[in-house]
Amino acid sequence: xxxxxxxxxxxxxxxxxxxxxLLKDALLAAFVAVLLAVPLVGLQTYDVGGGALGIxxxxxxxxxxAIGVFAGRLALRLLPRTRRQHEGRGGRAFSRVSxxxxxxxxxxxxxxxxxxxxxxxxxxxxxxxxDLGTTVLIYVMLGWGLNVVVGLAGLLDLGYVAFYxxxxxxxxxxxxxxxxxxxxxxxxxxxxxxxxxxxxxxxVLRLRGDYLAIVTxxxxxxxxxxxxxxxxxxxxPNGIGGIPRPSFFGLPFARSAPEGVTTFxxxxxxxxxxxxxxxxxxxxxxxxxxxxxxxxxxxxxLPVGRAWEALREDEIACRAxxxxxxxxxxxxxxxxxxxxxxxxxxxxxxxxxISPESFTFIESATILAIVVLGGMGSQMGVxxxxxxxxxxxxxxxxxAEFRMLIFGAAMIGVMVWxxxxxxxxxxxxxxxxxxxxxTR
Amino acid sequence: MTEVAEPRVPLLAVERLxxxxxxxxxxxxxxxxxxxxxxxxxxxxxxxxxxxxxNCLTGFYxxxxxxxxxxxxxxxxxxxxxxxxxxxRRAGIARTFQNIRLFAGMTVLENLIVAQHNPLMAASxxxxxxxxxxxxxxxxxxxAIERARHWLNxxxxxxxxxxxxxxxPYGAQRRLExxxxxxxxxxxxxxxxxxxxxxxxxxxxxNELLLAIRAEKGIGILLIEHDMSVVMGISDHVIVLDxxxxxxxxxxxxxxxDPEVIKAYLGEEELNSLPKxxxxxxxxxxx
Numbered sequence: 001x002x003x004x005x006x007x008x009x010x011x012x013x014x015x016x017x018x019x020x021x022l023l024k025d026a027l028l029a030a031f032v033a034v035l036l037a038v039p040l041v042g043l044q045t046y047d048v049g050g051g052a053l054g055i056x057x058x059x060x061x062x063x064x065x066a067i068g069v070f071a072g073r074l075a076l077r078l079l080p081r082t083r084r085q086h087e088g089r090g091g092r093a094f095s096r097v098s099x100x101x102x103x104x105x106x107x108x109x110x111x112x113x114x115x116x117x118x119x120x121x122x123x124x125x126x127x128x129x130x131d132l133g134t135t136v137l138i139y140v141m142l143g144w145g146l147n148v149v150v151g152l153a154g155l156l157d158l159g160y161v162a163f164y165x166x167x168x169x170x171x172x173x174x175x176x177x178x179x180x181x182x183x184x185x186x187x188x189x190x191x192x193x194x195x196x197x198x199x200x201x202x203x204v205l206r207l208r209g210d211y212l213a214i215v216t217x218x219x220x221x222x223x224x225x226x227x228x229x230x231x232x233x234x235x236x237p238n239g240i241g242g243i244p245r246p247s248f249f250g251l252p253f254a255r256s257a258p259e260g261v262t263t264f265x266x267x268x269x270x271x272x273x274x275x276x277x278x279x280x281x282x283x284x285x286x287x288x289x290x291x292x293x294x295x296x297x298x299x300x301x302l303p304v305g306r307a308w309e310a311l312r313e314d315e316i317a318c319r320a321x322x323x324x325x326x327x328x329x330x331x332x333x334x335x336x337x338x339x340x341x342x343x344x345x346x347x348x349x350x351x352x353x354i355s356p357e358s359f360t361f362i363e364s365a366t367i368l369a370i371v372v373l374g375g376m377g378s379q380m381g382v383x384x385x386x387x388x389x390x391x392x393x394x395x396x397x398x399x400a401e402f403r404m405l406i407f408g409a410a411m412i413g414v415m416v417w418x419x420x421x422x423x424x425x426x427x428x429x430x431x432x433x434x435x436x437x438x439t440r
Numbered sequence: 441m442t443e444v445a446e447p448r449v450p451l452l453a454v455e456r457l458x459x460x461x462x463x464x465x466x467x468x469x470x471x472x473x474x475x476x477x478x479x480x481x482x483x484x485x486x487x488x489x490x491x492x493x494x495n496c497l498t499g500f501y502x503x504x505x506x507x508x509x510x511x512x513x514x515x516x517x518x519x520x521x522x523x524x525x526x527x528x529r530r531a532g533i534a535r536t537f538q539n540i541r542l543f544a545g546m547t548v549l550e551n552l553i554v555a556q557h558n559p560l561m562a563a564s565x566x567x568x569x570x571x572x573x574x575x576x577x578x579x580x581x582x583x584a585i586e587r588a589r590h591w592l593n594x595x596x597x598x599x600x601x602x603x604x605x606x607x608x609p610y611g612a613q614r615r616l617e618x619x620x621x622x623x624x625x626x627x628x629x630x631x632x633x634x635x636x637x638x639x640x641x642x643x644x645x646x647n648e649l650l651l652a653i654r655a656e657k658g659i660g661i662l663l664i665e666h667d668m669s670v671v672m673g674i675s676d677h678v679i680v681l682d683x684x685x686x687x688x689x690x691x692x693x694x695x696x697x698d699p700e701v702i703k704a705y706l707g708e709e710e711l712n713s714l715p716k717x718x719x720x721x722x723x724x725x726x727x
Contacts, residue, residue, distance in 0.1 A: 295571075302570040303560040306546075310554040313543035320498055320535050321624055322528030323557050428547045430581075432589065432601035 017078070026073040033069035037062040105380070105427075112383065116286055120279045127275050134282045134350065136390045138343055141289040143370040143382035144296055145339030150368065151377035152296075152305065153332035154312025156213040159200070159220025160367050163193040163337040165227060165359035167344025172240035172354050173233070182246035182349040186342060193341020194334040196223075201333035205326055208315075220364050227356040239355025243348050245277060246284060253277035281350050288346060292339050293379055299335070301429045308332050309429075373414055375421025384422050449476040450511060451628055451660040452497070457506035459492050459684075466492040468684040470506070474628065474660050474677075479650065481663045481671045481692075484681035485704060490664045491538060493681075494630050497662075498535045499524030512627050529558045532627035536617040536634060538664075544606030548597055548616055551605050552588035553581075555623035560584055591619040595649065611642040615649070622653065628660045629653070635667040647673050672696070680704065 042062040048054040116137075120130050142164060149157045167189040174180035174188060204215050227234045234240070245253060251264040255272050264280075265272040299305045307328045310318050315325055348354050370389055374381025392407055414422065452474040459467040467489040474480040482490045495501040497508060497519060508519035510531040517531045527533050534555075543551050553560070563580030564570030570577045592598040595615040600608060605616060614634055621629055631650075635643040651674055654661055665671045671678065671692065678695040680688040682704040688695045695701055 298571055299567065302564055302567050303557050304564075304567050304570075306550060306554050307557055307561075309546055309550075310543045310557075313545050314541045316500070317537070317541040317543065318554075319500070319525040320528060320537075320541075321555050321557060321620070322525055323554070324525050426545065428602060429550060430553065430585065431547075432549050432585070432592070432598070 022074065022077055025077060026070045029073040030066045030070040034062060034066045037065040041065065099425075108380070113290070117283075120282055127278055130275075130278050130282050132391065132394060134278070134285055136386055137282070137285040137289050138347060138350075139367065139370055139386040139390055140383050141285065141292050141343045141346075142340060142367045143374065143386050144289065144292045144379060145336050145343065146367050146371050147336075147377060147379070147382055148296060148299075148308070148339070149332050149336035150371050152300065152312065153308040153329065153336075155204075155329065155332060156209060157216045157333075157336070158213045158361075158364055158368065159216035159218070159223075160336070160340055161359045161361070161363040162200070162220040162223035163196060163340030164344040164347065164363065165223055165356070166193045166196045166337075167341030168348040168354045168359070169227060169234060169240070169344075170341065171345040171348045172243055175243050175348075176240055181244055182345070186345050189341045189345035190338040191341075193344065194338040196341075197333040197335075197337025198330050200337075201330040205329055217361070217364075220359075220361060224356050224359050227359070235355075237355060237357075239353060239357075240348075241353045243352050243354065245352065246281070246349050248280060253280060281346075285346055285350075288342055292342075296379065304328070304331060306429060369411070373411070373421060375418075375424035377426055378421065378423045381421055381423035448478070450474075451476045452511070452662070453507075453509045454493075454497075455507040455509070457493065457496060457508065458504050459489070459496055459501060460504040466684050467496070467503075467681075470681070470684070470686050472679050472686065472689060474662055476627075476660050477654060477658045478676040479654055479661045479663055479674050480677045480679065481665060481675035482679050482681060483665065483671055483695075484687075487683075488681040489684040490681055491632060492684075494535060494632055494662075494664065496520070497527075497630060498533055499527040510628070528624055528626075532625070533630060534621035534624045534626035534628075535630035536614075536621050536632055538632040538636065540613050540617055542605040542613055542617060542620070544604065546605060547602050548592070548605050548608065549585070549588055549601045551616060551620050552591060552623045553584055555620045556584045556587065587623060588619075591622050594652075595619045611638050614638060614642075614646075618649070626659060628662060630662045632664045633666060634663070635665055635670045638667075640669075643667055643670055646670065650674055 038059075042057060042059055044056045044058060045053045046056055116133070119125060119133055142160070145163075146157065146160045149155050149160070170189040170192045171180070171182070171185040174185045180188075200216065200219050204212050207215060228237055230236070231238075247253070248264050251262060251267050253264050253276055255263075257263040257266070263272070264276060270276075300309075307318065307323050308331075310321075310323065311325060311328050311332075318325055318328070347358070351358075366389060370382055370385040373389070374383070374385035388410070392410060393404070418424070450473050454470060454472050454474075457467055457470045458465065470489075470493065472480070482493060484490055492501065496503045499519065499522060503520050506520075510517045510519050510533065512530075512532045519527060519531055519533075522530060543554060546554070560577075560580055561567075564577045589598070589601075592601055595618065597608075597612060597616055597619065600612065605613065608616060614637070618629075618631065618634060621631075634650075635646055638646060647670055650661060650663075653659065654674075663671070663675065675692050678688070678690065678692050679686060680695055680698070680701050682700075687700045687704055688698045690698075
């Protein structure tokens with residue numbers, strides 16, 4: 001082969017296209033698309049009246065899907081080189097963003113916190129936006145909590161929502177039976193959840209990876225089913241209602257207060273507005289999330305934190321170095337669970353009502369997806385992933401029933417371009433050499 | 441090799457150690473003593489039970505029978521009665537692994553700090569002093585870094601202290617594993633094939649390092665090795681295992697001349713079928 005023909009290969013389509021194989025491959029892809037599309041888009045149920053359901057068919061859409069997949073597959077196979085370059089470019093763009101975010105870690109963190117603090121007072125802000133922000137922050141906090149277990153200690157936990165539920169129900173029960181307020185119940189929620197973390201930890205000490213994931217998955221379901229069936233205590237499927245809202249240092253957020261109690265708006269002499277409580281809740285979860293983050297960043301640099309990471313890397317070497325794997329694992333479970341419990345307590349006070357339906361497996365999966373998508377062990381990645389995972393379905397509302405499809409496609413896209421997570425960077429806990437410029 | 445002028449101080453006494461896995465006897469009635477400030481090598485063909493001995497010593501296996509007495513800090517500890525992870529701290533035994541087991545995703549320095557987990561954990565008052573950032577913990581951390589720096593200098597890894605351990609070349613990973621074991625401040629250092637995969641220059645450097653450690657720290661070294669240049673070069677005392685039994689015990693020179701050892705390494709038939717002069721040459725196996 002001469003140099004000229006070598007160049008031609010680079011610019012034009014590869015000369016050795018086997019058309020029959022290519023067509024067969026594209027037809028196969030189209031066939032799979034038809035199989036998937038018939039039940040997904042081809043059949044639509046609608047109300048015929050009287051509570052009965054009729055089926056409407058959309059086989060034209062199935063046809064479009066098949067043609068689209070056929071053409072797309074053909075195009076992909078015809079342009080293998082370009083496609084790979086494109087992939088590389090997408091990945092490289094992400095890497096650049098990731099590297100930039102590492103270099104400017106401090107500036108980005110401060111800007112992010114400043115933005116989060118200012119959010120409720122920005123001109124475009126609304127009650128909806130602050131509410132959405134609160135939801136994002138709950139997931140950020142849960143993600144940071146789970147990051148201790150999954151990201152640092154490397155223990156794959158598929159039942160994290162159990163601790164979230166334990167925290168919420170602890171507050172729910174303390175409030176309805178003993179009249180605890182949010183601030184009084186908060187430490188207990190964390191403590192009880194942490195004890196449940198230890199209870200889960202004991203039987204799974206010897207397990208790793210897939211086996212651990214299955215057991216934790218089971219644990220999450222056990223907690224939910226107990227909550228569902230232990231009706232005398234938990235209220236069963238009816239849940240617990242009338243959970244008190246948090247007060248501002250004893251000042252309740254209410255239009256009018258009972259005798260002898262000053263409300264927030266009376267004390268500060270401002271007009272009453274229901275937004276005040278929404279904004280206050282937002283700041284409470286913001287503070288709780290930031291405390292979680294500070295705690296995690298700090299503990300990572302302590303012997304316990306390093307032992308967790310060492311345990312993730314090699315348990316046998318840990319034992320040979322005199323690290324007790326039992327206490328290291330249990331402490332990781334307990335601390336991760338504690339933050340889940342705090343978040344659960346906040347969730348209960350925000351909703352005012354809790355039921356087992358809020359603590360299904362899909363919640364565990366979402367939290368785990370946030371940790372993995374963000375980049376295991378990366379605190380900033382969790383924030384980014386939580387924003388993406390919570391707001392994407394919201395913004396996708398315009399696409400109605402296709403929003404979950406778009407959501408799924410976005411996740412696949414991230415996994416193709418950044419299999420290691422959006423921000424996969426591990427900052428060493430200490431350095432011998434000079435610190436690289438502008439990182440902490 | 442050199443005769444020790446002072447009386448030898450026993451460090452580890454293995455008495456009638458037996459390790460059975462079901463019907464298989466991996467170590468059979470093994471007794472030997474390792475002395476302070478000496479290099480004791482355990483050699484033998486593959487599958488002779490060398491690593492099993494290490495696993496019994498470091499608490500990964502519970503021996504089927506026998507006693508392992510370690511003399512450390514003025515007391516005698518029965519290793520077979522101590523829970524695995526406590527042996528490193530209480531008995532002062534550190535080890536490396538045949539297939540390197542570093543914390544690959546952590547930096548070289550972090551690997552050495554993790555090795556000092558127990559003193560640091562005590563200084564951090566189970567994380568409370570550490571979380572508050574009390575000076576007591578910060579001083580302990582500085583001390584740990586200094587100790588790590590010392591061993592980095594000794595193993596020639598200072599320039600790469602902030603590299604990920606998994607990114608180091610093979611020879612450097614071996615040295616880092618030894619440095620990590622030394623950071624625990626051991627009385628007995630157990631090295632499982634430290635020269636495996638090293639080139640001749642690296643393995644000569646390893647010899648120097650081990651001799652220097654022995655001389656300075658007065659610690660005992662227990663060595664499993666196939667590379668005879670290392671074994672013959674630095675061992676004070678060689679124990680030969682075959683099928684779990686001890687077949688020879690003595691200085692390197694004594695062991696290499698032992699007919700039992702030659703038989704174990706070469707097999708009886710091969711030895712008998714060899715011409716006399718070749719057999720004589722082979723008396724020093726693999727040198």
